[in-house]
Amino acid sequence: MWEKLFYREKGLFLQSLHPAAMLAYLLVFLLLCLLYENPLYLLALFFLLALLNLEAEGREAWEGFLKGGLLLVVLIMVVNSLVIRAGSTVIWSGPAVPLWGKLQVSLEALYYGATSGLRFLVLLSLFCLYNLVVSPDKLLSLLAGFAYYSVLAVVLATRFFPVVVRNLLRIKEVQELRGVDFNQGTLWERVQKYSSLYGVLLLSSLEDAMGIAESMQARAFGSGKRTLYRHHLWRPRDTICLAGSLGAFSLALWGWFHGYGRYEFYPEADVLIKDAATVGILLLVCLGLSLPLLLSKGWKRWPFLRSKI
Amino acid sequence: MAVSWGLWSTLLGFLAVCLLMVGWGRRGSMTSKQLSLLAVLAAFCAAGRAVTGVGLLFLQPTMFLVEITGFVFGARAGFFVGAATPLVSNFFMGQGPWTPWQMLSWGLVGASGGLLKVLFPRAGNGLLTVACFCWGYLYGALMDLWHWSVFVRPLTLKTYFLTWLAGFGFDSLRALGNLLFCAALGQQTKKILEYFHRKMVVEYVEGL
Amino acid sequence: MALFKVENLTYYYPASAEAALRNISLEIREGEFLLLVGASGSGKSTLARVLAGLIPDFYGGKMGGRVLFKGREMRTLDRRQVAREVGMVFQDPERQLVKTQVEAEVAFGLENLGLPLPEMRRRVAEVLAFMGLEPVKGSFIAHLSGGQKQKLALASVLAMQPRVLVLDEPTSQLDPASAEEILQLVRRLNEETGLTVVLAEQRLERCLHLADRVILLARGEVVCEGRPAEVAQEIAGADPLLLPPVARFFTRLGVSPVPITVKEGRQILLGRLRPEGGPAGRPTPAPTKNSPVRGGNPAAVEMQGVWYTYPQGNEALKGVSLNLQKGEFAVILGANGAGKTTLVKQMVGLLRPDRGKVWALGKDVGRGGFKEIRGRVAYLSQNPNDYLFQDTVEGELLFTIRNLGLNERTLVDELLERLGLLKYRNANPRELSSGERQRVALASVLVARPQLIVLDEPTRGIDYRLKAELGRLLREEAEKGCTVVVVTHDVEFAAEYARQVVIMHGGEIVAEGEKHALLGNSLFYSPQMARLCRGFCEGVLTVAEAVEKLGSVIGSGSVREGVPEGERRTLWPSHGAYGLRS
Structure with a gap:
């Protein structure tokens, strides 16, 4: 259950990209999603990410992410629509609340809330994709050059995490049979029952830590200057994807400064499509961002393409 | 809205946490015992965060441990264990845009433990429990800062207050959990960590 | 010149009043397969850690005497040099892996030695292929089985290309198949590459015959040392349960030199007994799937x-x-x-x-x-x-x-x-x-x-x-x-x-x-x-049963002068508590 979202190597095209290229690509997505205010643009990003998540064989994980996010979306909408009084189209007017003023909900506020919710869903989809295609190993080995100790400690913690969980479940069983019923008693009593479980686990884990330290010591840890073992292939596909993301990003920035992708909700919402360029720029940005998706599809279908990229 | 606050707050979180982690990993050198002890503590906290007891109203026996780690091992170690906790558990539960801010907030919890030690070297479990209880709310307030900047417009004190209010239930639960766990387990945990803190220092070697 | 030379070594763990090692002197030659044998608490793990340079550096404590490695005192050597020359594999696979991924784990020691990248890549490739870890090289370590984890621990030590491999009960946490695999790998390394091996073990049935020399430790002291068969004789007197059943059986019959494998044992039996029945032995009645309920007991x-x-x-x-x-x-x-x-x-x-x-x-x-x-x-x-x-x-x-x-x-x-x-x-x-x-x-x-x-x-x-x-x-x-x-x-x-x-x-x-x-x-x-007696006498599972059924046949006349069990026990009163049940 706790491992459902852990990275799994499935031999996908998207997983074979160089971590730097992939991270640059995802970063562009992140920036655009936070930059854009126009619902149409956000919708396009969402659509693209949906396709990418499916391409990464992550339907289940993605649905899980979205389901988890829906509650927050509703919360965002409620907060926004209750708080904002800048909208001009009031659709509900409630009683006055002390210290707060009159409650009212405007169509624009609701609209803005929905857009914020959509932005949140885009973010979720983006990170779901990240979890599917970037392995922690690759990410951390990329960072190891900058901060050796922090990365090594995080790597060790990640490797030790499943051990702790497994020990936890086993010790819980052991204690259940020693007469500890974890599901009974008042809250305070239950917390106290956990204290025995907790103590065993903490002691065992820290003893393991001493053993690990010994093994590190025996393998010359901290014995002087060290080097880094890192090996990631850079293929033509990485160049293409990097070019695509950078191109899309530059174009998006240019568009942003010329007003494309911006959007005013208050006092009255803008029209969604101001001119043809609004759609044109969006299409071009999406094209740049969909290069990995297209390559992935082609890579699966044509052996010829496979050998070239 | 010319300035995209959501963008800046998220990027700021990323940057801050990267810089702090890089800074943490660069300074000085660490012995194998220090490194593995902190890593295992982080794994332990991450597991406590990921596998929470359903029978316990989803209370997490984690934040108080980060606080005590800071108290026993110092602010630097506390910060690392705190920051690594959400990072590691999110590798398994899913990373999200919230990870950097979570790392910062958790890191602060750990660092504050170190601060407490400096201010009150002889502090008992009572003070730590109070600190943990406060952190339950403070952590929520910090995370709300991010939620608010990304999803709420306009950015006024009033809207922030409302965002905070929306999360009040969760915050209270967290604070309650911290209070109960720290009260029940604090003493024992501190004893265990202090024992290993002593062990971490290489013993003096003498000849016969 | 001996690779290791230990002189009058005595060691106390910190805050311990009892010596973990007392007055140990020994030599280890290049290319040797040395087995350290003893009960838990006998000091074999401690001695292994001394040879790997972890004691006293990592543990602290009080130490007397000298440990020489290639003629130079170990404590004066640089830690990196020791780690490069002496590799150590520990008991519990969970307690010695650091990285999330197999390949990175193998490279961990090499990074610490500061080797250049091309050299690291060559060594990692070589070791992964030799150990048969190639198929899992990208796997998350938590997904490996216990046996694979221990193999990985061994691989990550071998990549550092040590001259001496020290192993502290490397198979005690593994199932028999994985344990066998690890030991066979160690044997191959010793035979094919001339690697010096020091193995601390207490389950002798799998490794006694692999060793060139055996040292028996008890309470931090060396009790005796010699070739496996010689030491087996000694162990039989001192601590018979330590021996594998075959050797225990023949020492009880007073056979010398003591055979230590089933194969050797069967050779002796073949020389003295005639197999009963056909070459495949008699088939025993096949066990039924559901045993009939015997009356009485609920x-x-x-x-x-x-x-x-x-x-x-x-x-x-x-x-x-x-x-x-x-x-x-x-x-x-x-x-x-x-x-x-x-x-x-x-x-x-x-x-x-x-x-x-x-x-x-x-x-x-x-x-x-x-x-x-x-x-x-x-x-x-x-x-x-x-x-x-x-x-x-x-x-x-x-x-x-x-x-x-x-x-x-x-x-x-x-x-x-x-x-x-x-x-x-x-x-x-x-x-x-x-x-x-x-x-x-x-x-x-x-x-x-x-x-x-x-x-x-x-x-x-x-x-x-x-x-x-x-x-x-x-x-x-x-x-x-x-x-x-x-x-x-x-x-x-x-x-x-x-x-x-x-x-x-x-x-x-x-x-x-x-x-x-x-x-x-x-x-x-x-x-x-059962393996030893197959074809001679069916349904024998333990030493006691074998002695009962075969002892009289082999024992009379054909056995060389052996000390009767009872007398031998009195020679070793302090160890007699766990003597053979007969």
Whole structure:
């Protein structure tokens, strides 16, 4: 259950990209999603990410992410629509609340809330994709050059995490049979029952830590200057994807400064499509961002393409 | 809205946490015992965060441990264990845009433990429990800062207050959990960590 | 020149008043395969750590005497140089892996040595190929099996290309197949590359014949050293249970030199006896799948067509039926993933069947019975540390009593006495040795006077003496009417102590029955003595049985002058407590 979202190597095209290229690509997505205010643009990003998540064989994980996010979306909408009084189209007017003023909900506020919710869903989809295609190993080995100790400690913690969980479940069983019923008693009593479980686990884990330290010591840890073992292939596909993301990003920035992708909700919402360029720029940005998706599809279908990229 | 606050707050979180982690990993050198002890503590906290007891109203026996780690091992170690906790558990539960801010907030919890030690070297479990209880709310307030900047417009004190209010239930639960766990387990945990803190220092070697 | 030269080494762990090593002097030659033998607490692990340079650097403590490596004092050597020349593999695979990914783990030591990238890549590739880890090189380490993890630990040490490989009980946590694989790899390295090997072990049946030289340690001192057969003779006098059954058998008959493998033993038997029956031996009656219920004793555990699938989706039990009577001592054998642990968890109510019925102590476990049997069943997991968290040993026992609402303080004293824990009553259980820890764990579940005791791999990683002690204790419990179920990989343990044997495979019970019928005629689930006597005398599982059946035939005349058992015991009064049962 706790491992459902852990990275799994499935031999996908998207997983074979160089971590730097992939991270640059995802970063562009992140920036655009936070930059854009126009619902149409956000919708396009969402659509693209949906396709990418499916391409990464992550339907289940993605649905899980979205389901988890829906509650927050509703919360965002409620907060926004209750708080904002800048909208001009009031659709509900409630009683006055002390210290707060009159409650009212405007169509624009609701609209803005929905857009914020959509932005949140885009973010979720983006990170779901990240979890599917970037392995922690690759990410951390990329960072190891900058901060050796922090990365090594995080790597060790990640490797030790499943051990702790497994020990936890086993010790819980052991204690259940020693007469500890974890599901009974008042809250305070239950917390106290956990204290025995907790103590065993903490002691065992820290003893393991001493053993690990010994093994590190025996393998010359901290014995002087060290080097880094890192090996990631850079293929033509990485160049293409990097070019695509950078191109899309530059174009998006240019568009942003010329007003494309911006959007005013208050006092009255803008029209969604101001001119043809609004759609044109969006299409071009999406094209740049969909290069990995297209390559992935082609890579699966044509052996010829496979050998070239 | 010319300035995209959501963008800046998220990027700021990323940057801050990267810089702090890089800074943490660069300074000085660490012995194998220090490194593995902190890593295992982080794994332990991450597991406590990921596998929470359903029978316990989803209370997490984690934040108080980060606080005590800071108290026993110092602010630097506390910060690392705190920051690594959400990072590691999110590798398994899913990373999200919230990870950097979570790392910062958790890191602060750990660092504050170190601060407490400096201010009150002889502090008992009572003070730590109070600190943990406060952190339950403070952590929520910090995370709300991010939620608010990304999803709420306009950015006024009033809207922030409302965002905070929306999360009040969760915050209270967290604070309650911290209070109960720290009260029940604090003493024992501190004893265990202090024992290993002593062990971490290489013993003096003498000849016969 | 000797590679290692140890002179008058004495060592005390920090804050310990008792020396872990006393006055040790020895030499290790280049290319040698040296075996360090001894019970737990004999100092073999400590000595291994001294050779690897971890003592005193990592542990601290007090040290006297000298350790020379290639003629230079070890303490004056640079730590990197020691790590480069001496590699060490530890007992527990979980406690020596650092990285998340296999390939990165192999490279870890190389990074620490500061090797250039091309050199690292060459070495990683080489080692992965040699160790057969190529298929899993990108895997997440937590997804590997225990055997694979230990292989990886060995690989990451080998990548550093040490001249000496020190191993501290590397197989004690593994199942027999993986253990064999590790030992064969070590043997190949020694033979094919001339690597010097120092192996600390206590399960000699797998490694005694591999060694060039054996050193027997006891209480931190060297008792004797020499070639395996010579030392076997000595060990037989000092501590016979330490020997593999074959060697024990022949020393009891006074044969010299002592054969140490089944093959050598059979050669001797062939020279003196004529095989009975045909070349394949007589077929023993095939065991029936469901043993007929013997009258009188009520069933303690009854399972009928039990199916169980884990939430993650693996089908662990497929229609298992089993009957165990009151007072039964049953052992469950089978490969990893055969469903052994799942089966016993059903018995104690930790899991409930998806389909089928489980009755334990007359209660229907699937229907709320699991609550009623709590306190009347005991479960000991693989790791005794799971039980220890109180400040005192007594506290552990009282914890169970309190939780189960019992009121039997008198039993505490009785149990502590019986398990030899009285003197540790107020000691912190975490400070005890591994064997003592296990006894405390056992005491903490036995204190509830259970009627059903289930143990999951209790012999893993423990000393042969403790194993014998545990076996005896469990047999006593069974005789008192308690039902005992043990999951294990240890066929010798089953042969010696159990009455009934259950063999599982792929979630099903493939054979079940009395141990002689079952273990006597299988090839791999058979103890050494059965293998030795196959064709000469069927149905022999233990040394005692073999002596009884064959001793008179071989013993008279053909045996060279051997000291009678009784007299030899008096020569070694201090070690006699665990002498052979005859």
